[in-house]
Amino acid sequence: MADRVCVARIGAAHGVRGEVKLWPFTDDPLALADFNPLETKDGARTFEIEIVRAAKDHLIARIGGVTGRDAVQALTGIELYVPRDRLPPLTDDGAYYRHDLIGLAAVTTDGAPLGTVLALHNFGAGDVIEIGVDGGEAVMLPFTDNVVPEVDLVAKRVVIAPPGEIEAREGE
Structure with missing residues (x-):
């Protein structure tokens, strides 16, 4: 999947004309259609996306060849x-694609191993x-500068400033 x-x-169908809510994971949500065709995770299906308009926190889109609410509803949840080679190159030294973080080691601010992203x-x-916390259950934390003050792709790690509840679990 690294490639x-x-x-x-x-997301869910929007209205009855075959439009769909689309949740983008790109810096410029409206540029999503520039990457057409988009594929399913296994690469078995491709989709042409037409952006209709931006909504509050998602897009309203049409999917080529898919019409009607029932047909769109059947696609709900597909990523x-x-x-990767069709994405724009990263120009900033500190820039990364979110996907690059998966599998990195997670360490606390004092360097103690915490787990894996x-x-x-x-x-x-x-x-x-x-x-995925070493020796424990996975935890979900806000991906903010306060909680994740450092992403170091060269060292293959993210630094986590754990909130109190995780620090308390570490001492148990």
């Missing part, structure tokens, strides 16, 4: 990917980083 990057997720999510209230 492909998840750029969006298809859409693009081959499992995923990055956005459930609508902001970005969340999921950490």
